[in-house]
Amino acid sequence: MSQNLKFVTAISGHTTKGLLLRNQPLLDLISEADFVSTLFLSLTGKKPKKNEKKILNAILVASIDHGINPASGFVPRVVASSGNDILTCMASALLALGPYHGGAITNAMNVLKEIAADGDDKEQACERMIDSYRLEKRRIPGFGHPKYRTVDPRAKVLFEMARKDELDIEYMNLAKQLEHSLEQKLNKKLVLNIDGAIAALLLTLGIDPIAGNAMFGVARVAGSIAHIVEEQKSGSWVRRIPEDDVEFAPE
Numbered sequence: 001m002s003q004n005l006k007f008v009t010a011i012s013g014h015t016t017k018g019l020l021l022r023n024q025p026l027l028d029l030i031s032e033a034d035f036v037s038t039l040f041l042s043l044t045g046k047k048p049k050k051n052e053k054k055i056l057n058a059i060l061v062a063s064i065d066h067g068i069n070p071a072s073g074f075v076p077r078v079v080a081s082s083g084n085d086i087l088t089c090m091a092s093a094l095l096a097l098g099p100y101h102g103g104a105i106t107n108a109m110n111v112l113k114e115i116a117a118d119g120d121d122k123e124q125a126c127e128r129m130i131d132s133y134r135l136e137k138r139r140i141p142g143f144g145h146p147k148y149r150t151v152d153p154r155a156k157v158l159f160e161m162a163r164k165d166e167l168d169i170e171y172m173n174l175a176k177q178l179e180h181s182l183e184q185k186l187n188k189k190l191v192l193n194i195d196g197a198i199a200a201l202l203l204t205l206g207i208d209p210i211a212g213n214a215m216f217g218v219a220r221v222a223g224s225i226a227h228i229v230e231e232q233k234s235g236s237w238v239r240r241i242p243e244d245d246v247e248f249a250p251e
């Protein structure tokens with residue numbers, strides 16, 4: 001057998017005790033666990049504490065839907081209106097996400113981790129991070145939102161919950177410091193958005209940054225299902241952009 005087809009995994013496997021997921025029999029989990037705890041177990045190898053489970057659940061709820069306006073809202077409906085099956089439409093919701101929409105979490109986690117490791121003075125560490133991004137004309141992931149100019153209410157509620165439930169505040173404080181430093185440096189408010197808030201909370205939960213964007217993705221794809229079903233039952237086949245909304249401007 002070819003060596004590159006040999007997988008070694010600590011996550012799950014079939015044993016004489018049945019399928020074990022992180023050493024827990026799946027058949028026991030089916031009757032005893034909820035989905036969020038099982039997702040946490042699968043990702044971290046640990047069962048979540050009560051407050052950890054509550055905030056991961058809140059993250060998923062906060063990410064499930066934000067109306068039809070953003071790309072992940074209208075793209076699956078347009079794809080559904082072309083007559084595609086549900087899985088194709090769900091995949092299109094995922095493909096509509098990216099670094100500017102729902103896919104800034106992994107990068108934001110890496111930014112916050114870097115700031116956490118950069119000396120004792122966090123204000124200065126945030127300023128250094130902002131300077132390095134400005135030098136390269138890049139946007140800081142996790143900040144700014146086209147709809148929210150003073151506060152992203154989803155981020156606010158998530159942080160309030162996490163603080164009330166006594167989760168560690170280190171990364172939440174770093175995210176708020178970075179928001180403050182951005183306003184000072186750029187002289188304009190760029191809100192800590194849902195991606196930035198989720199980034200701080202996933203680091204608090206000990207979830208790997210590689211998985212960061214997937215937490216938003218899994219929730220938004222779940223949220224797309226109802227939209228796809230509604231669209232396909234609406235009889236609005238083959239959605240088109242109105243002619244007035246398209247300007248042909250040849251060079």
Ligand SMILES: CC(C)(COP(=O)(O)OP(=O)(O)OC[C@H]1O[C@@H](n2cnc3c(N)ncnc32)[C@H](O)[C@@H]1OP(=O)(O)O)[C@@H](O)C(=O)NCCC(=O)NCCS
Nearest residue numbers: 099100101102104139140141142143144145146193194195
């Ligand atoms: C989310 C985002 C696309 C919203 O864009 P928007 O509100 O339409 O903002 P605009 O594209 O109009 O940008 C307004 C100005 O703020 C700046 N800006 C916006 N977000 C910024 C950020 N995160 N870091 C630095 N500057 C930013 C833009 O460069 C622009 O500057 P300019 O006027 O000098 O050109 C944008 O804020 C962004 O790219 N954020 C980073 C990625 C991110 O967090 N995505 C997840 C969103 S939930």
